[in-house]
Amino acid sequence: MPRPALPQLYPLLRTLTLALVCLLAACNRAGDPVYRDQFFAFGTLIDLSLHGVDTPRAEQASRALEQAFTQMHSDWHAWQPGALQQANAGLAAHGQASVDPAMAALIQEANRLSTLSNGLFNPVIGRLVALWGFHNDEPPQGPPPAADRIRQLVEQAPASTDVRVDDGQIRSRNPAVRYDLGAFAKGHAIDRGIEQLEELGIQNAIINAGGDLRAIGRHGNRPWRIGIRDPRKPGVLASIELAGDESVFTSGDYERFYEHEGRRYHHIIDPRSGYPAGATVSATVIHPVAATADAAATALFVAGPDAWPAIARQMGVKYVMLVDREGRIHLNPAMQARLKFESEPEAIVMSEAL
Amino acid sequence: MTRADRVLMAIVLCTLPLLYLHFWTDQEPATVLRMQVADMDPTVTPLTPDRHVQLAGPIGESIIEIRAGQARFLDSPCPGKVCVHSGWLREAGQLAACLPNRISIQLLGNRPRFDAINF
Numbered sequence: 450m451p452r453p454a455l456p457q458l459y460p461l462l463r464t465l466t467l468a469l470v471c472l473l474a475a476c477n478r479a480g481d482p483v484y485r486d487q488f489f490a491f492g493t494l495i496d497l498s499l500h501g502v503d504t505p506r507a508e509q510a511s512r513a514l515e516q517a518f519t520q521m522h523s524d525w526h527a528w529q530p531g532a533l534q535q536a537n538a539g540l541a542a543h544g545q546a547s548v549d550p551a552m553a554a555l556i557q558e559a560n561r562l563s564t565l566s567n568g569l570f571n572p573v574i575g576r577l578v579a580l581w582g583f584h585n586d587e588p589p590q591g592p593p594p595a596a597d598r599i600r601q602l603v604e605q606a607p608a609s610t611d612v613r614v615d616d617g618q619i620r621s622r623n624p625a626v627r628y629d630l631g632a633f634a635k636g637h638a639i640d641r642g643i644e645q646l647e648e649l650g651i652q653n654a655i656i657n658a659g660g661d662l663r664a665i666g667r668h669g670n671r672p673w674r675i676g677i678r679d680p681r682k683p684g685v686l687a688s689i690e691l692a693g694d695e696s697v698f699t700s701g702d703y704e705r706f707y708e709h710e711g712r713r714y715h716h717i718i719d720p721r722s723g724y725p726a727g728a729t730v731s732a733t734v735i736h737p738v739a740a741t742a743d744a745a746a747t748a749l750f751v752a753g754p755d756a757w758p759a760i761a762r763q764m765g766v767k768y769v770m771l772v773d774r775e776g777r778i779h780l781n782p783a784m785q786a787r788l789k790f791e792s793e794p795e796a797i798v799m800s801e802a803l
Numbered sequence: 804m805t806r807a808d809r810v811l812m813a814i815v816l817c818t819l820p821l822l823y824l825h826f827w828t829d830q831e832p833a834t835v836l837r838m839q840v841a842d843m844d845p846t847v848t849p850l851t852p853d854r855h856v857q858l859a860g861p862i863g864e865s866i867i868e869i870r871a872g873q874a875r876f877l878d879s880p881c882p883g884k885v886c887v888h889s890g891w892l893r894e895a896g897q898l899a900a901c902l903p904n905r906i907s908i909q910l911l912g913n914r915p916r917f918d919a920i921n922f
Binding site for chain 2: 661684733
């Protein structure tokens with residue numbers, strides 16, 4: 450019988466095999482090592498995930514966040530008493546209002562993003578949103594508003610460029626301007642929440658506010674993994690791993706809507722027509738800053754399948770996925786490289802690089 | 804090295820990929836349902852047997868249906884029924900909420916496929 454080659458290596462091989470098995474077995478974690486907490490704030494459910502934080506510190510962080518979100522919600526609410534409603538009352542009565550520095554900064558940032566979006570994210574169409582009945586916790590009922598009322602508000606063309614912010618004052622030259630920060634405030638609140646967590650020394654976290662989120666750090670030895678829900682059927686459309694500090698925001702026609710005589714009316718109003726934007730089902734944006742991702746998701750939803758790349762470039766957005774009425778998935782190449790689809794999409798429309 | 808050594812080593816080497824898949828991938832179904840009413844401490848309940856769970860919130864009683872490892876809002880006293888229309892939760896990490904009744908439910912597992920769901 451021939452002697453086997455290199456018999457002196459057998460003990461080493463045996464040891465290595467045993468070590469591999471032990472290593473793999475050691476990876477059998479007892480459970481998900483993530484602290485999770487949920488609370489109701491900002492008109493939605495806030496889902497907090499923290500990795501590598503002991504429970505007392507995690508609970509302290511969660512309580513602090515809940516307080517902060519509750520306060521921001523009250524200050525920035527579009528139709529309940531608070532600082533923003535006071536500002537709107539001042540604009541309605543005198544064309545100007547006093548605002549504190551935090552509100553002034555919030556409004557300035559909303560105005561800046563609105564300009565970059567060519568006004569497709571329009572934070573001053575509060576009267577139009579109210580006319581559609583979306584200034585209510587519950588979806589409206591009954592027929593859509595009368596066409597002439599909608600036309601009247603659209604013709605007044607309130608725009609963020611009508612507003613000047615200085616010396617603790619906001620001044621509008623257009624009497625139709627009313628702030629509704631619904632497509633921006635949640636993102637801004639998440640950014641403040643992440644700052645607060647970082648001040649507490651927390652480096653690995655997700656703040657998920659009703660499906661829109663920002664994630665910092667990692668889940669232990671791997672990136673955070675996010676599933677993007679399919680806009681038209683149960684389950685996940687695609688997944689993505691986040692790179693240290695990124696936000697994922699989706700604007701969809703399924704979020705707040707009502708149906709009348711078989712037709713769906715959703716809450717994302719195209720400021721140019723005064724009607725819900727019709728060509729898009731959902732727009733997903735990844736951006737480091739949650740407030741930018743929030744405003745951009747709305748702007749790109751309104752822009753629709755043809756115009757979104759130009760608006761994305763102007764807003765500095767590098768990753769976009771848009772699902773249109775026909776179910777086609779519009780992507781830029783960088784986004785495609787990051788997404789992992791659950792099943793092969795039927796139709797992908799690739800844009801040029803952003 | 805004896806024949807037994809070789810057989811044993813072959814078995815161990817063939818088992819390695821299975822061990823890898825079992826321990827290193829994150830494909831594990833949800834095991835429990837976390838339910839929370841307003842600011843109260845959450846309760847966690849197993850996903851078997853199939854049953855209905857009644858939860859009393861500020862505006863009335865919401866009914867949660869647990870069936871075949873999944874969960875959903877079957878009924879809720881809210882006007883819009885957004886929670887009911889959100890449908891079945893099928894995998895660990897997914898959550899649904901009735902905002903007016905301040906009730907949230909979430910499937911949990913030891914190793915969820917996703918850390919959060921965007922929508």
